[in-house]
Amino acid sequence: MWEVFENSVVRELVEAYRPVWSVSHALSLMGWDSETYMPKGGVGERALARADLFVLRRRLLLREELLRLLERAESQEGLNEYEAGVVRVLKREVRIARSLPEEFVFEFAKLREEATHAWRTARERDDFGLFKPYLERIVEYARRMADYLGWEGHPYNALLDLHEEGLTVGDVDRIFDSIVPTLRRALDRVLSTGSYPRSHSLESVEYEQGVMEAVNREVLDLLGFPWDRGRLDVSPHPFTISMGIGDVRITTRYEGRDFRHTLFAVIHEFGHALYELQIDERLKASPLAEGASLGVHESQSRFWENVVARSRSFIPLVTPILRKRLPFLKDYSDDDVYLYFNIVRPGLIRVEADELTYNFHIYLRYTLEKGLIEGSIKVDDLPELWNSMMEDLLGVRPKSYRDGVLQDIHWSHGSIGYFPTYTLGTVLSAQIKAAIDGSLGGLYRLVENGELDRVRTFLRENIHRYGSTYAPKELVERGLGEPLNPEYYNQYITEKFYRG
């Protein structure tokens, strides 16, 4: 452990950080447990313990000893890449923690708790008015947070950077400017040629949870999930959580019908998990022992979910597993299954969106968030703006707040500046495909041959193993040979959806 940290000051710094890591480990386990196995009665005490551990973590991070070591480490010469990474990551963490006053953090946490509660009620009753005052305060707090953090050019930049180191409005605009016309063109073609059915018989077929769980486990075997270092459990919303490089857990849910959903949730989370699992062992329990950013993480999940598992090449690998356990598939060919996995259908709900329409949902949220933070959009006008933009982008108009502005939990959590990392990840996932095409002679040939180990190795060597040694932009450039380039995504979308 820690052989890569040779400089004695950096080593001391990493040691001083260890209790912070340990508290994070405990918080991760508490998070996992709260969503999976904790009995209902534990909610209250868990909330107390969690709040205390967050405060404790912050104090451990900002203790004099660590700050002094960080300062000394910064002035060391000839640091290797890992040592420099430790300094970068901790400077960033400390800067963020220090710029937000403890009182503000506390009040914002309280507001978010109340807002989440209000959002649930508002959504249940389909009454935006109940959520509106909370959202107004959330926006106000997010804006204040941007000011505390400091920003240049646009206050939203501070919130983007918080979720994705170095990401700016300029970057996100550039991505959407590039991909929206391509997505538009492909969607128009798909709709005008009627390539996809309005409904598919498999969407309503029911399955037994136990059977589907066995399918999911075999698919994870196929993908190469190391069961001695991970778990698959059930939770209301699928997620991945890392307790360290040797223990990364994923979850899925079982709706009881339309088996795509649970299957692709598992594959998506597998992508997140593989990233954490393939981080260099030597970075264990250090500030570098996690993925570089949300965007890079999302590139991994989307890569496996969409680029690999929704490809035609993947179908012959997975259908034997599906057919063995799901007898209702006997009348469906591989082409039928491929179609079922890839149906494009403009809809109101982001989490149900297909590969082609998904990013329109993000584009909408990004546009609105940016406007809210810069003050050009008022919370009052949000529902109408949402609806008309939805109609404009996808040709569908919400008939309720529930299907419109009240659909996501994120804003009630205070997460503003988070959605764009989904698109960043999606775009990056296609660039990874291009890089594998370039260096291993074709991703889909590997997939067809079942050589997924070579795909995992490519990801490990070029991205995963570094953990957060490099800032996301530098990681992409080093690992894939050039900066983020949305053209690969345009090409991927065109090849897959702009047919005939």
Added chain:
Amino acid sequence: MWEVFENSVVRELVEAYRPVWSVSHALSLMGWDSETYMPKGGVGERALARADLFVLRRRLLLREELLRLLERAESQEGLNEYEAGVVRVLKREVRIARSLPEEFVFEFAKLREEATHAWRTARERDDFGLFKPYLERIVEYARRMADYLGWEGHPYNALLDLHEEGLTVGDVDRIFDSIVPTLRRALDRVLSTGSYPRSHSLESVEYEQGVMEAVNREVLDLLGFPWDRGRLDVSPHPFTISMGIGDVRITTRYEGRDFRHTLFAVIHEFGHALYELQIDERLKASPLAEGASLGVHESQSRFWENVVARSRSFIPLVTPILRKRLPFLKDYSDDDVYLYFNIVRPGLIRVEADELTYNFHIYLRYTLEKGLIEGSIKVDDLPELWNSMMEDLLGVRPKSYRDGVLQDIHWSHGSIGYFPTYTLGTVLSAQIKAAIDGSLGGLYRLVENGELDRVRTFLRENIHRYGSTYAPKELVERGLGEPLNPEYYNQYITEKFYRG
């Protein structure tokens, strides 16, 4: 929460203690997870995090702010019983933490880890020589610990007190002096009259884990386990762990045959769990939010396991559940099942011992531990002393170290002074029966009528609700109306086993 702490200084003290509680909460969850769901690969990082959190907990407990508040609270006048309890518990915790130098704690922890490893190998190879040097050092450290903690009369007193507040060699001697002759007499009678078979056909009958788990769940329903505030899981060794009053979890194991074992493990752990679950809500997340001591805890588990569930009165409550799910019971009457649950058979292994022979095993360990700590017994002589004492007490002689001196993990864990709490609990469980007999007109009448709720209420009102408000001896006297009195146990044993 905390309404019972009216004095403002005590309230501040309880607040200052909260982060300590929260770290303990996290440690409990980590302990539970390590034994139940954690993948193998997580062991290393979990050990790091755990070690850090133990250190953190100690530092949080000994921080200036808390110590100053404790000193101020101590000098307050007119504290109510709960407030006085907080002061007592924290003074004790602080005294123990302060008397053990951090370096000693660290070295002892390292030794214990090595010793546990050595014990496993020694046991596997049945070679006491491999464990001997470690046990010698363990004894030396335990003795040093006694000196650090301070003692009067006998150094073993310090170790007893560590595990059971206020317990002394005098107390334990008095208990054994009282009960050993009774147990002896009952055992001789049982053996001479041949009341129990040398083997029972049910001991070798196999069961399916899923079926037995369903049985265990129904038995927990019968006992009144609140599933919204607890769980039942599987682990190599059964245990109970509390994450707070609203979340108490128990485990059992499934050996695949002789279904008594898993069933009575569940009932035993239920007793522990019920104690934690019935602590007064107002003590939540405070220093009083756990059971008074190991001995009182064991009285609860033994009460439900032995006094209630091994009674003839309980049989008609549980056999309908058993017969419904275990078809192999169809040829066995209620009397047969009662016999199967209560077979007395002197044996070498403590954890397999029946109600009548169990305390001989503890008596042996107590005698040897006391001798080791006072220096009258050398580790060298331990195996022979063990064997001859075993022969003397139960008429059986180990033919291997594995079945003798190497059978328990406890010493390798550095736990010396712990075993006597098992006997204390057993003796106390009979005194609780007597108290219920006295105030509710007969425990077994309640059991026969299925009025287990009245039993639970009695335990809650007289013992559980106080948490650790009172020291164990005071709790017993207040809750049961008189100090610990082994005569109730003698009476119980005589009634149950000295028949005919």
